[in-house]
Every structure is written in C-alpha cells, then in structure tokens.
Amino acid sequence: MFRLSLTLITAALAHVSHAVDNEVENRSTVQSSIPDYCATPLASYFDGKSRLTPDCIVQPRAAKEVATIVKVLTAASFLKRCQFAVRSGGHTPIPGANNIDNGVTIDLLYMNGTTYDPDTKLASISPAARWGSVYETLEPLGRMVGGGRGSTVGVGGFLLGGGISHYAPRIGLACDNVVNFQVVLASGLIVNANKKTNSDLFKALKGGNSNFGIVTRYDMETFESEDLWGGIVTWPSSTVDQHFKALVNFGTDPNRDPNAALIVFQGYSTATLADVVRAAFDYTKPVARPDAYKEFYAITPNLTDTTKIQPMSAIAAEFGSDTTKRVQFRTVSFKIDLATLQETARLYKILITEIQAKASGDYRISCLSQVWSTSYTANSTAKGGNVLGTERYKENFIMYQSYLLWSEPKDDKLFMDLGLMLTNGIEKFAKSKGTLIDYLYLNYSDKDQDPLTGYGPENVKFMKKVATKYDPLGIYQNLLPGGFKISKV
Numbered sequence: 001m002f003r004l005s006l007t008l009i010t011a012a013l014a015h016v017s018h019a020v021d022n023e024v025e026n027r028s029t030v031q032s033s034i035p036d037y038c039a040t041p042l043a044s045y046f047d048g049k050s051r052l053t054p055d056c057i058v059q060p061r062a063a064k065e066v067a068t069i070v071k072v073l074t075a076a077s078f079l080k081r082c083q084f085a086v087r088s089g090g091h092t093p094i095p096g097a098n099n100i101d102n103g104v105t106i107d108l109l110y111m112n113g114t115t116y117d118p119d120t121k122l123a124s125i126s127p128a129a130r131w132g133s134v135y136e137t138l139e140p141l142g143r144m145v146g147g148g149r150g151s152t153v154g155v156g157g158f159l160l161g162g163g164i165s166h167y168a169p170r171i172g173l174a175c176d177n178v179v180n181f182q183v184v185l186a187s188g189l190i191v192n193a194n195k196k197t198n199s200d201l202f203k204a205l206k207g208g209n210s211n212f213g214i215v216t217r218y219d220m221e222t223f224e225s226e227d228l229w230g231g232i233v234t235w236p237s238s239t240v241d242q243h244f245k246a247l248v249n250f251g252t253d254p255n256r257d258p259n260a261a262l263i264v265f266q267g268y269s270t271a272t273l274a275d276v277v278r279a280a281f282d283y284t285k286p287v288a289r290p291d292a293y294k295e296f297y298a299i300t301p302n303l304t305d306t307t308k309i310q311p312m313s314a315i316a317a318e319f320g321s322d323t324t325k326r327v328q329f330r331t332v333s334f335k336i337d338l339a340t341l342q343e344t345a346r347l348y349k350i351l352i353t354e355i356q357a358k359a360s361g362d363y364r365i366s367c368l369s370q371v372w373s374t375s376y377t378a379n380s381t382a383k384g385g386n387v388l389g390t391e392r393y394k395e396n397f398i399m400y401q402s403y404l405l406w407s408e409p410k411d412d413k414l415f416m417d418l419g420l421m422l423t424n425g426i427e428k429f430a431k432s433k434g435t436l437i438d439y440l441y442l443n444y445s446d447k448d449q450d451p452l453t454g455y456g457p458e459n460v461k462f463m464k465k466v467a468t469k470y471d472p473l474g475i476y477q478n479l480l481p482g483g484f485k486i487s488k489v
C-alpha cells in the first residue's frame with residue numbers, strides 16, 4: 001500500500017502547479033508568524049497519543065493539490081483500500097482524528113496564510129493557520145475575527161466544530177461568522193459553500209465535522225479590533241463554592257453584558273503543587289475591572305492576577321499550550337444549577353486524590369465551567385444556519401470540560417479512566433436531578449462520546465442527506481475514518 005499510494009501521489013503532484021489560488025493573488029498574503037511547528041511533523045501534534053505513524057504524509061500547498069490528492073487516493077482505493085486523515089492545527093486529542101496508522105495523512109501545514117480584503121471586510125483564512133497568527137495579521141490592519149482563545153489552536157477543526165471565542169456572547173459562534181467555505185468534495189471538485197451557493201452544505205459544515213469535504217479556505221466576517229481587558233486570576237481551592245455561586249448569578253443574569261466572557265476552573269498541576277480555582281476574565285472592550293465580574297472581585301484574597309488591557313494576540317498567547325504531553329478532553333452539559341456544580345467539585349476531589357496517589361510523572365488537571373449563552377446562536381438562522389441544534393434550549397446552560405494532561409504513557413489508563421469517572425458521575429447526578437442537557441460540544445468531546453446525536457434528530461437527518469448528496473460514494477465516511485462520522489449515528 002505504501003509504495004502504491006506514495007508513487008501515485010508523487011506522480012500526480014508533479015503535475016500540479018504550486019501557484020496560489022487566482023482569487024487571492026492580488027491580496028497581500030501574510031504567512032504565519034508562529035514558530036515552525038513542523039521540524040518533525042509528528043512532534044507537532046498537540047497530544048502525544050495522537051502521534052501515529054502514517055505510511056506517508058502529504059503537504060499540499062493549494063486547494064487544487066488537495067483535490068488531486070483526494071482523486072488519487074480515491075482511485076488508488078479501487079485497487080487497494082487506502083484510508084487517509086486530514087490535519088489542520090492538529091489540536092484534537094483523539095488518536096486517529098487528525099492522523100492515521102497504515103494510511104496517508106494530508107497535512108495542510110503549508111496552507112497557513114491569512115489575507116484581508118478591505119473592500120468586503122472579509123478575512124480569508126487557510127485551514128492550518130493558527131489563531132495566534134490570524135490575530136497578528138489582522139490587528140495591524142485594525143480588524144479582528146472571533147476565533148480560538150489559545151494562539152496555537154488551528155483554524156480548520158475549530159471552525160467545523162462550532163468555535164467558541166471570547167467574542168461569542170457579542171457576535172455569536174465562530175462558525176456563524178464564516179460567510180463562505182471553499183471545499184474540496186469527494187469527487188475532487190472544488191466548490192464554494194455560502195448562503196446562496198450550496199447553502200445546505202454551508203449549513204452542514206457549521207458543526208458537522210469532517211463529513212462533507214476538506215475545507216481549503218474560510219472567509220470570515222471581521223469587526224473593528226480593540227484591546228480587551230483580560231487575564232487569569234487564581235484563588236485557593238477553598239473558595240470554590242463562592243465561585244460557583246457567582247457563576248450561577250453571572251450565567252442567569254438577564255442583563256448580562258455581551259462583552260463579558262468568563263471561564264471558571266478548578267485546577268492542580270505538578271508544576272505548582274497548588275490546588276486552586278481560576279477565573280479567566282475576558283472583556284472585549286478596553287475597560288479595566290468591568291462591573292460584569294464584580295461578584296468575583298469580592299472573593300479575597302487572590303493568589304495571582306494577570307489581568308490587564310491588552311490586544312487579542314497577547315491574550316491568546318497566554319492561553320497557548322505546549323505540545324509535549326498526553327491529553328484527554330471530555331465534556332458534559334447541564335443547566336445552570338448550583339447543586340450540579342457542587343457535585344463536579346466533589347468528583348473532582350476524588351479524581352485529584354487518586355491521581356496524586358498513583359500518577360508517576362508530571363500532569364496538569366483543569367476542569368472548566370463555561371456558560372453556553374442563548375446569544376451564541378441568536379443570529380445563526382439569519383446567517384444561514386448551523387447544525388448544532390442549540391436553539392432548542394431557551395435558557396443558558398453550563399458546558400463542562402475536563403482537560404487532563406500528563407507526561408507518562410504508562411499513566412494513560414489511570415487518567416483516562418478517571419476522566420471517564422468524572423464526566424459519567426456528573427452525567428448521572430444531572431440526570432437524576434433533571435439538569436442534564438443532551439447537547440455536547442463536539443470540540444471537547446472524547447472518542448466514545450456522541451456529539452452529533454446531541455444535535456437532535458432533525459439535524460442528524462439533515463447531515464445524512466447532505467453527506468449523501470455531496471459524497472454519494474461515501475468516500476469521506478469510509479476512507480476518512482477520523483472525527484465523528486454521520487454514517488455511524
């Protein structure tokens with residue numbers, strides 16, 4: 001298989017021009033200014049477990065090359081099945097989502113530029129750009145987009161899973177601010193998907209993962225760039241109950257300030273040996289200590305405080321993460337309810353105690369509670385719709401994420417089992433109390449979780465229809481096994 005696919009791809013690529021796409025030739029392309037992650041491609045995967053060993057890694061430079069690769073791999077599969085994976089930023093910590101053993105990894109690494117068109121006020125962003133480089137490109141032009149909170153997160157996967165930015169309460173989900181996707185279909189055809197053209201595909205891509213095509217360009221709405229007030233404040237873990245009470249009030253406030261983003265999290269790491277509660281405050285205007293968080297300011301004393309007025313690129317750099325550890329994300333959603341939040345703290349304590357007793361290497365535990373606000377999708381339908389199905393919730397809810405990071409492969413089972421215990425325990429409690437929410441945020445889901453079903457039956461039906469229409473042979477279902485597959489729902 002190795003020789004077959006490698007020879008064919010090499011031969012096919014030799015005939016593809018490396019010229020940039022015509023449509024963007026007159027705009028100034030700015031390459032990513034993030035340090036070179038790809039000295040060795042496998043080391044550049046965020047999660048150590050995801051460093052699988054493909055037979056071959058192809059690194060196309062333009063949509064036309066992606067199309068050729070898809071055609072060649074599909075044709076080769078008629079002789080011998082040849083599966084492949086697609087990788088943009090490589091941040092998903094699910095082995096097989098963005099890489100593959102015994103197959104070909106399409107690494108979009110070189111498609112990492114951001115261009116801005118002052119006439120349309122749109123930013124055209126290539127899939128493997130990191131959000132840090134997008135912000136650094138747009139800020140000097142006075143423009144901004146709602147993207148990832150961490151500078152190292154990739155554009156490609158983030159926008160296909162929904163995408164929560166600090167600007168979400170104000171401008172909605174990141175995917176709903178995409179006005180056009182350039183997509184390579186299973187046939188190798190390169191099409192646009194927007195409100196007017198292929199509008200069903202446009203809607204399905206917003207939340208629908210890698211089921212419909214390989215996206216080679218995202219055109220996003222921009223807005224005026226302004227400094228934010230933000231940073232991370234740390235308190236001792238004994239204050240957790242005060243934080244949860246403040247979070248409940250913040251999340252249920254009908255007059256919540258749309259500039260105020262917030263994450264409250266419990267954490268412990270071998271680097272600090274401190275069991276703490278943190279709050280990430282991100283206020284999208286240059287206003288110091290805005291009233292929106294005043295209940296949190298009353299929790300005293302704090303241990304550290306990095307808040308200041310700074311540009312989005314600096315805020316994102318503080319959230320950036322190294323790529324040297326093993327990672328598990330899991331998620332559960334529930335109503336904004338103090339008792340359920342307190343149960344998360346009870347289970348967290350069990351998890352930490354077990355890990356402290358048994359883990360052999362370094363680790364960092366973060367358990368994050370964020371408010372999913374109804375305003376995130378307030379304008380989704382007007383903008384062409386998405387498939388997340390969250391409009392069915394009339395009240396804000398909590399999106400809980402466990403984020404475990406550890407150094408030793410021999411601790412894999414310990415961490416992954418405890419992560420499972422934590423979210424299963426919360427789910428069980430929430431179900432019994434009637435506070436469980438079916439929706440799961442795809443970008444925080446683990447492999448065994450089923451976020452697509454959480455979008456609701458109508459959206460599942462719709463995604464199946466769109467997948468069949470644009471990919472009748474099921475190439476992206478069968479040959480691209482990574483990610484959450486609509487054919488398996």
Ligand SMILES: Cc1cc2nc3c(=O)[nH]c(=O)nc-3n(C[C@H](O)[C@H](O)[C@H](O)COP(=O)(O)OP(=O)(O)OC[C@H]3O[C@@H](n4cnc5c(N)ncnc54)[C@H](O)[C@@H]3O)c2cc1C
Pocket residue numbers: 046085086087088089090091092093097098127148149150153154155156157158159160161162163164165209210213214215216319320321443444482483484
């Ligand atoms: C440190 C950290 C911080 C994060 N912060 C946030 C946050 O603030 N908000 C938030 O919403 N999420 C956040 N996430 C989650 C993040 O959105 C997902 O991990 C996302 O998948 C990352 O995108 P990527 O391009 O780096 O992923 P990749 O791993 O490269 O890709 C993810 C998946 O998408 C598919 N895919 C990628 N590119 C394409 C493409 N061009 N066409 C078709 N399919 C494609 C891949 O096949 C793969 O299955 C964070 C993750 C990390 C690790």
Ligand SMILES: *[C@@H]1O[C@H](CO)[C@@H](O)[C@H](O)[C@H]1NC(C)=O
Pocket residue numbers: 022023024025026
């Ligand atoms: C690029 O600019 C030149 C000169 O301004 C113009 O003639 C040409 O049509 C432009 N090309 C595209 C693809 O817009």
Ligand SMILES: *[C@@H]1O[C@H](CO)[C@@H](O)[C@H](O)[C@H]1NC(C)=O
Pocket residue numbers: 031032033034035036037038061109110111112113
């Ligand atoms: C971005 O792509 C260019 C070529 O298109 C490449 O030279 C550069 O190394 C890439 N940058 C990163 C950070 O991968």
Ligand SMILES: *[C@@H]1O[C@H](CO)[C@@H](O)[C@H](O)[C@H]1NC(C)=O
Pocket residue numbers: 168169170171172375376377378379
């Ligand atoms: C939705 O649109 C209205 C009207 O344009 C606007 O005032 C509001 O800020 C938008 N909200 C979001 C979350 O996009």
Ligand SMILES: *[C@@H]1O[C@H](CO)[C@@H](O)[C@H](O)[C@H]1NC(C)=O
Pocket residue numbers: 092093094097156157158159160161162207208209210329442443444445446482483484
């Ligand atoms: C994030 O989104 C991408 C694309 O939709 C998906 O393939 C990936 O699995 C998601 N990441 C996580 C951690 O679930």
Ligand SMILES: *[C@@H]1O[C@H](CO)[C@@H](O)[C@H](O)[C@H]1NC(C)=O
Pocket residue numbers: 233296297298301302303304305307
């Ligand atoms: C944290 O404590 C310091 C020192 O007391 C104080 O100046 C700062 O305002 C506090 N931060 C917050 C967000 O309340």
